Amino acid sequence: MKRDTLNFFDKVYEVAKLIPYGRVTSYGAIAKYLGAARSARMVGYAMNGSSGKDVPAHRVVNRKGLLTGKHHFDGTNLMQQLLESEGVQVIENQIQNFEKVFWDPAKEL
DNA sequence: CTCTTGACTGAGG
DNA sequence: GCCTCAGCCAAGA
Numbered sequence: 001m002k003r004d005t006l007n008f009f010d011k012v013y014e015v016a017k018l019i020p021y022g023r024v025t026s027y028g029a030i031a032k033y034l035g036a037a038r039s040a041r042m043v044g045y046a047m048n049g050s051s052g053k054d055v056p057a058h059r060v061v062n063r064k065g066l067l068t069g070k071h072h073f074d075g076t077n078l079m080q081q082l083l084e085s086e087g088v089q090v091i092e093n094q095i096q097n098f099e100k101v102f103w104d105p106a107k108e109l
Numbered sequence: 110c111t112c113t114t115g116a117c118t119g120a121g122g
Numbered sequence: 123g124c125c126t127c128a129g130c131c132a133a134g135a
Binding site for chain 2: 031040044050057060061063067069072
């Protein structure tokens, strides 16, 4: 099998799609699940190509629960509204009850 | 090949 | 608990 053939980006997309509704995860959690805990930055970098895909990038935030990547959506509060639409309370780019809505693929999956 | 940049994280002060 | 520094990895110029 050529799982290694799958680009790091593709793996990130797959995991991102697995994020349940009303839940969020961190780049590091995804990276760790992929076996590249040190490549958390690559996860976010990969999301650069998530545009136009079925990847719910708005459910992916940094370890602080901060919407660091909101600027990559449309440049406004779109990312925040998407999360709130799913039941995730977000205030000033900061996810409330982050520990409750946090979804760890390495544990939940 | 080398240098820079980046949607990050952990450790130290 | 917040701020700053350093480390990591991959892609683009």
